[in-house]
Amino acid sequence: xxxxxxxxxxxxxxxxxxxxxxxxxxxxxxxxxxxxxxxxxxxxxxxxxxxxxxxxxxxxxxxxxxxxxxxxxxxxxxxxxxxxxxxxxxxxxxxxxxxxxxxxxxxxxxxxxxxxxxxxxxxxxxxxxxxxxxxxxxxxxxxxxxxxxxxxxxxxxxxxxxxxxxxxxxxxxxxxxxxxxxxxxxxxxxxxxxxxxxxxxxxxxxxxxxxxxxxxxxxxxxxxxxxxxxxxxxxxxxxxxxxxxxxxxxxxxxxxxxxxxxxxxxxxxxxxxxxxxxxxxxxxxxxxxxxxxxxxxxxxxxxxxxxxxxxxxxxxxxxxxxxxxxxxxxxxxxxxxxxxxx
Amino acid sequence: xxxxxxxxxxxxxxxxxxxxxxxxxxxxxxxxxxxxxxxxxxxxxxxxxxxxxxxxxxxxxxxxxxxxxxxxxxxxxxxxxxxxxxxxxxxxxxxxxxxxxxxxxxxxxxxxxxxxxxxxxxxxxxxxxxxxxxxxxxxxxxxxxxxxxxxxxxxxxxxxxxxxxxxxxxxxxxxxxxxxxxxxxxxxxxxxxxxxxxxxxxxxxxxxxxxxxxxxxxxxxxxxxxxxxxxxxxxxxxxxxxxxxxxxxxxxxxxxxxxxxxxxxxxxxxxxxxxxxxxxxxxxxxxxxxxxxxxxxxxxxxxxxxxxxxxxxxxxxxxxxxxxxxxxxxxxxxxxxxxxxx
DNA sequence: TGTCTTTCTGCACACGTGTGCAATAATTAT
DNA sequence: ATAATTATTGCACACGTGTGCAGAAAGACA
Numbered sequence: 028x029x030x031x032x033x034x035x036x037x038x039x040x041x042x043x044x045x046x047x048x049x050x051x052x053x054x055x056x057x058x059x060x061x062x063x064x065x066x067x068x069x070x071x072x073x074x075x076x077x078x079x080x081x082x083x084x085x086x087x088x089x090x091x092x093x094x095x096x097x098x099x100x101x102x103x104x105x106x107x108x109x110x111x112x113x114x115x116x117x118x119x120x121x122x123x124x125x126x127x128x129x130x131x132x133x134x135x136x137x138x139x140x141x142x143x144x145x146x147x148x149x150x151x152x153x154x155x156x157x158x159x160x161x162x163x164x165x166x167x168x169x170x171x172x173x174x175x176x177x178x179x180x181x182x183x184x185x186x187x188x189x190x191x192x193x194x195x196x197x198x199x200x201x202x203x204x205x206x207x208x209x210x211x212x213x214x215x216x217x218x219x220x221x222x223x224x225x226x227x228x229x230x231x232x233x234x235x236x237x238x239x240x241x242x243x244x245x246x247x248x249x250x251x252x253x254x255x256x257x258x259x260x261x262x263x264x265x266x267x268x269x270x271x272x273x274x275x276x277x278x279x280x281x282x283x284x285x286x287x288x289x290x291x292x293x294x295x296x297x298x299x300x301x302x303x304x305x306x307x308x309x310x311x312x313x314x315x316x317x318x319x320x321x322x323x324x325x326x327x328x329x330x331x332x333x334x335x336x337x338x339x340x341x342x343x344x345x346x347x348x349x350x351x352x353x354x355x356x357x358x359x360x361x362x363x364x365x366x367x368x369x
Numbered sequence: 370x371x372x373x374x375x376x377x378x379x380x381x382x383x384x385x386x387x388x389x390x391x392x393x394x395x396x397x398x399x400x401x402x403x404x405x406x407x408x409x410x411x412x413x414x415x416x417x418x419x420x421x422x423x424x425x426x427x428x429x430x431x432x433x434x435x436x437x438x439x440x441x442x443x444x445x446x447x448x449x450x451x452x453x454x455x456x457x458x459x460x461x462x463x464x465x466x467x468x469x470x471x472x473x474x475x476x477x478x479x480x481x482x483x484x485x486x487x488x489x490x491x492x493x494x495x496x497x498x499x500x501x502x503x504x505x506x507x508x509x510x511x512x513x514x515x516x517x518x519x520x521x522x523x524x525x526x527x528x529x530x531x532x533x534x535x536x537x538x539x540x541x542x543x544x545x546x547x548x549x550x551x552x553x554x555x556x557x558x559x560x561x562x563x564x565x566x567x568x569x570x571x572x573x574x575x576x577x578x579x580x581x582x583x584x585x586x587x588x589x590x591x592x593x594x595x596x597x598x599x600x601x602x603x604x605x606x607x608x609x610x611x612x613x614x615x616x617x618x619x620x621x622x623x624x625x626x627x628x629x630x631x632x633x634x635x636x637x638x639x640x641x642x643x644x645x646x647x648x649x650x651x652x653x654x655x656x657x658x659x660x661x662x663x664x665x666x667x668x669x670x671x672x673x674x675x676x677x678x679x680x681x682x683x684x685x686x687x688x689x690x691x692x693x694x695x696x697x698x699x700x701x702x703x704x705x706x707x708x709x710x711x
Numbered sequence: 712t713g714t715c716t717t718t719c720t721g722c723a724c725a726c727g728t729g730t731g732c733a734a735t736a737a738t739t740a741t
Numbered sequence: 742a743t744a745a746t747t748a749t750t751g752c753a754c755a756c757g758t759g760t761g762c763a764g765a766a767a768g769a770c771a
Contacts (some may be wrong), residue, residue, distance in 0.1 A: 029508070031757055042721045047759055057719060074507070077483040078420040078429070079757035082726050087420070097446030100649070106439055111465075119480050122464045124452075138461050140420045165416070166371070250651050283651040305440070309592050309625040311653035371729055384751045389729055399749060421727035424756050 030071050039067050050075070081143065086183060090332060091121045091144035093135055095151040100304040101274070101321065105150055105172065108325025116333050118145070123330050125151050127214070132158050140165055146332045149174055150325075152218050168335040172328045173218060182335065183349045184328040188218060188301075191317040192225025192271070194356045195299050198315070199269045200233050203364045204297060208241035208267035210256040210277060212248045219244070219273055222301065226271060241267050248273055253280025268297065268365040275300035275307040277318055282310050282361065293363035303357055313359035325350070372413050381409050392417070423485065424441050432674060433463045433486035435477055437493040442646040442655065443616070443663065446494055447514065447613070450667025458675050459509055460487070467493050482507055488674045491516055492667075494560050510677040514670045515560065524677065525691045526670040530560060530643075533659040534567025534613070536698045537641050540657070541611045542575050545706045550583035550609035552598040552619060554590045561586070566641065568613060578588060583609050590615055595622025599630060610638065610707040617642035617649040617658055624652050635705035645699055654702035661696040669694070 032050070036043040041060065049056045049064040050073075056064075067210040081087040090113055094102045097289040106122070113120055118287060121144055136158045139147055156179050162169050163180070170182045199207050209226050211219040224244065229239050243259050243296055245252040256277070260267055272278035278300035285292050292298050294313055300316035307314040327350055374392070378385040383402065391398045391406040392415075400407075423429040432455055436444045448464070455462055463486055478500045481489055488510040491501060498521050504511050505522070512524045541549050545655040551568050553561040565584065571578050585601050587594040598619070602609055614620035620642035627634050634640050634654055642649055642658035649656040669692055 029757095033757080043758080044722080044760075045720055047757095048720090051759080053760095055719065060719085072507070074479075074482045076485060076757055078424045078485060079726090080759080082418070082420045082424055082728090082757080083759050085726080095437065096445075097448055098442055100440050100442070102684070103438075103440030114476065119484075123462075134456065138414075140416045142461075143418060143420060165414070190426070191532075279648065279651050283653070283655075286653055306592070306621065306648055309621050310651075311628055313625075313626070373726095375727080385728080386730075386752080389727095390750090393729080395730095395750065402749085418727055422729080424727080424758090425729050427756080474765060522747090 029076075030073055031076070034063060035068050035073060038071070039064055050098035067171060071166070071205050074105040080107040085143075086145050087143050088117055089119050089121050089142065090329070091123065091139040091142070091147040092123065093139075093147065093149045093151050093154060094124050096126055097122070097124045097155055099276075100306070101276075101302050101319075102150055104304075104321035105325035105328075108322040108327075109148060109329040110325075112326050112333065118333070125154055127153055129155065133204055136161055139167070145169070145336055148172060148328050148332055150328075152164070152215055168332060170328050170332045170335070172324060181347045182331055184324055184331060186319050186324060186352060187351050187353045188221035189225035189228065191301065191319070191354045192222040192230040194354075195301070195315075195317055196226050196229035197233075198233065198356055199271070199297060199299070199360065199362065200229070202269075202297065202362060204269040205235050206238065206241070206265070206267040206365075207235075207269045207271065208238075208243070208260055210253075210260075210270055210272045210281065211242070211244040212246070212273040212277065213244040214247050215273065222271075222273060238265065238267075240265075245277070248277045248284065250276055250280025253277050253282070254284040254287075256281055257290075261288065261290070269299070269362070270296060271299045271301075273301060275302045275304045275314060278314055278316070278361075279307065279310055280313070282312075286311070292361050294366065297362040297365070299362060303354075308359070310361070312361050314358045316357050317354045318357045319354040324352055372415055373419075373575065374415070377406060377410050377413060377415060380413070381406055408434045427485075428487050429485050430459060430485065431461050431463050432671070433465065433481040433484070433489040434633075435481075435489065435493050435496060436464065436466050436493045437495055438468055439464070441618075442648065443491055443644050443661075445524040446646075446663035447667035447670075448662040450668075450669075451490060451671040454668050454671035454675065458674055460675070466522065467496055469495055471497065477548050478503055481509070487678055488512070490514060490670050490674055492670075494557055510674060512670050512674045512677070514656055514666060517683045523689045524673055526666055526673060527691070527693060528661050528666060529693050529695045530563035531567035531570065533661070533696045534564040535571040536696075537643070537657075537659055538568050538571035539575075539614055540698055540700065541613070541639060541641070541704065542571070542577065544611075544704060545637065546611040548578050548580065548583070548607070548609040548707075549577075549611045549613065550580075550585070552595075552602075552612055552614045552623065553584070553586040554588070554619065556589050559623070564613075564615060580607065582607075587619070590619045592622025592625065595619050595624070596626040596629075598623055599626040599632075603630065603632070611640070611704070612638060613643075615643060617644045617646045617656060620656055620658070620703075621649065623651055624654075624656070628653070634703050636708065638705040639707070640702060645696075650701070652703070657701045657704040658699050659696045660699040662694050666694055688696040 032046040033043045036046045046064055049061040110120055125132045127146040147162055148170050152173055171180045173185045209223055240263055243254050272281055290296055300314045303316050303318040307316050374388040375385045377388045388406050391403040453460055466472045489504055490512050494515055513522045515527045551565055582605055587597050599614045614623055632638055642656045645658045645660040649658050
C-alpha cells in the first residue's frame with residue numbers, strides 16, 4: 028500500500044494534521060518537528076496524492092490545453108511557451124488533440140470537466156464554439172489562442188495575421204510582382220480569411236488589382252494538397268507569378284509539386300509560406316515566410332490564464348482582455364523578382 | 370458551487386448511495402429510479418469528480434506518456450497509436466516532454482507519481498534509467514518504447530532497428546554502392562548503435578569492407594547538424610558514394626546541405642533516412658527511407674500496458690514481455706546507382 | 712503561585728464518491 | 742394469514758488531505 032501522511036504521523040508520533048501542516052510549510056509548527064517530519068517523509072518516500080489534495084482544496088494545479096493535432100509543428104512551439112509559464116507557476120499541462128473530430132472534441136471537454144482542470148487554453152482554431160461555451164458555462168476560465176471567434180470568449184491571444192499577410196504582400200510587391208495569388212485553407216476559418224484580407228488590403232493600398240481567379244482554397248493544410256493548388260494555378264490562362272500559401276506545410280507541398288512539374292522556384296514562380304516552422308528552412312529552395320512568435324504567443328496565453336486563476340473575481344466579471352502579437356517577415360530564397368518578359 | 374451526487378439525491382428524494390449506484394449502472398437499483406436519476410443528472414449538468422472517484426477506487430483512468438520532445442514528428446505518430454488504444458479502453462493520456470533535460474525529467478516523474486497515473490509509457494530513448502526505476506520502485510506499471518535498456522524493464526515494444534538498417538544497406542548494395550557511410554547521433558544511444566550494427570552486419574554479409582572513416586557521429590538529430598556531417602564526409606580523401614543518416618530529420622538537413630554545396634543527390638551521392646516522417650516525402654529529392662510502423666508501435670505499447678492494468682498480478686511477477694516490430698524499406702528518389710567512374 | 716500570553720499540537724469535520732451490510736418494501740410460497 | 746424469499750434502498754464508513762477551533766504546554770508577568 029502507498030504511504031500517506033497518517034503513516035508518517037504514526038512513525039513520528041504526531042497527528043496527521045501536524046504532518047499535513049509541516050509538509051505544507053505552515054509556520055505554526057515548530058521548526059524542530061517540521062524538520063523531523065520532513066526527514067521521515069523523505070525516508071519513507073512519501074508522495075502526496077493529487078486527487079485527495081484537489082478534492083479538499085478545490086484546485087488541481089493542472090491546466091488543460093486543446094490543440095488541433097499534435098503532429099503540427101506549429102502547435103508544438105506554442106506548447107513550449109505555455110509549458111514554461113505553467114511550470115514556473117507550479118502547474119502541469121493536460122494536453123489533448125481534437126484532430127478535427129467532433130466526437131473527440133466532446134470527449135476532451137468531458138475529460139477536462141471531470142478532471143476539474145483549473146483552466147483551459149484552446150489553441151485549436153477549428154475547435155467548435157459550442158464546446159468552448161460548454162466549458163465557460165461550467166465555470167472554467169478559458170483563454171483562446173489564434174481563435175477568431177473572439178466574440179464568444181473574453182480572453183484571447185492571437186497573432187496579427189492581417190498584418191503578417193500584408194508584410195508578405197509588400198515584400199512581393201517590392202520585388203515587382205503584380206500577379207499575386209493566394210492559396211487558402213477552407214478548414215481554417217477566420218485564420219485563412221484574415222490572411223486573405225491582409226493580402227487584399229495591401230494590394231488595394233498599392234493600387235494593384237487582384238484577379239479573382241487568383242484566390243483558391245483547398246480543404247486543409249496537408250502538404251499533399253499543395254499539388255491541387257499548383258494544378259489549379261497552372262491551368263489558368265493567365266498564370267500568376269507569385270503564390271502566397273496559407274501556411275508552411277502547404278507551401279512545402281506546393282514547392283514539392285513545383286519541382287515535380289519542373290517549375291523553377293523562384294525563377295518561374297515565387298512562393299511564400301506562413302508560420303516559420305523548423306523545416307521551412309530546409310526546403311528547396313528555403314522558404315520565404317512569416318515568422319510567427321509562436322513561443323511568445325503560448326507564453327502570453329499561459330500568463331493570462333494564470334492571472335485569471337489568481338483573482339477569480341475577474342473571470343465572472345465581464346472584463347475582456349486580448350493581446351495581439353505581430354510576426355516578422357523572413358526572406359529566404361523562394362521569392363525573387365518576376366521574369367522580365369512576364 | 371459545482372453540483373454533486375448529493376444534490377441529485379436531494380432533488381430526487383433518494384440517498385446519495387442510490388444515485389452513485391444508478392449512475393454507475395448497478396443493476397441492484399430499479400430501472401425506474403435509475404432512469405429518473407439519470408435524467409435529473411443530465412438536466413442538472415452533473416459532472417463526476419475524477420479526483421473523488423480515484424481517491425476511492427484507487428485508479429485514475431489516466432496513463433502517463435513520456436516523450437523526448439513534442440515537436441518531433443516521429444513521436445506524434447506513436448502518440449496517435451497510444452491514444453486510440455487508450456481512448457477505446459476509457460483512459461486519458463497525460464503527456465509530458467522531457468526535452469533532454471534532467472530537471473524536467475524529475476519534475477515529470479514527480480507529477481506522474483502525485484497524479485497517481487495508472488501506468489506509464491516511456492517513449493523517450495534518452496530518458497534516464499534512474500527515473501524509470503523510480504517509477505517501477507513506486508509500483509507503477511511501465512512499458513518502454515524503443516528504449517533499449519531493456520534489462521531494466523520487463524515490458525517493452527520496439528522497432529527492429531538492426532533489421533531496418535540491414536534493409537537499407539541491402540538496398541544500397543544492390544544499387545552497386547560499396548563506399549557506404551553512416552552518419553549517427555551520439556545522443557541517441559542504443560538506437561543509433563543498433564542502426565550502425567545493422568549496417569555493419571549487412572556489409573559483412575556481403576563481404577564489403579567498411580572504411581573506418583565512414584562512420585561519423587553528430588550530437589543530436591536536428592537538421593542543422595546535417596551540414597556538419599556533409600562537411601566531414603566531403604573532406605575525406607576518398608569520398609563515400611552513399612550516406613545512411615541516423616533518421617529523417619538529420620537526412621533532411623543533410624540533403625539541404627548537399628544542395629547548398631552543389632552536390633547532386635542521388636547522382637553524386639545517395640542519401641537515406643530512417644523513420645519515414647511525413648515531410649520526408651516532400652524533400653528534394655524525396656527521401657528513400659525506412660518506414661517504421663509508428664502507429665502500430667504506439668498501439669501495441671498501449672495495449673500491453675492496458676493488459677498489465679487488467680491483471681495486476683503479472684506486474685509484481687517477474688514476467689517479461691517484449692514485442693519487436695519490423696519496418697519496411699521505402700525507396701524514393703534520393704538513392705540510385707553510383708556513377709560509373711567511381 | 713496564579714494568570715495571561717504565546718507557541719504548538721490534536722480533534723473533528725469536510726471534500727465527492729463508492730460499497731458492505733442492514734433494513735425496508737414487495738413478492739412469492741406455504 | 743404467516744413465513745420465506747427477493748428486490749430495492751439507506752446507513753455508515755472509507756479513501757487522503759486540509760483547516761477551524763479548542764486544548765495543552767511553555768514561558769512571561771504580576
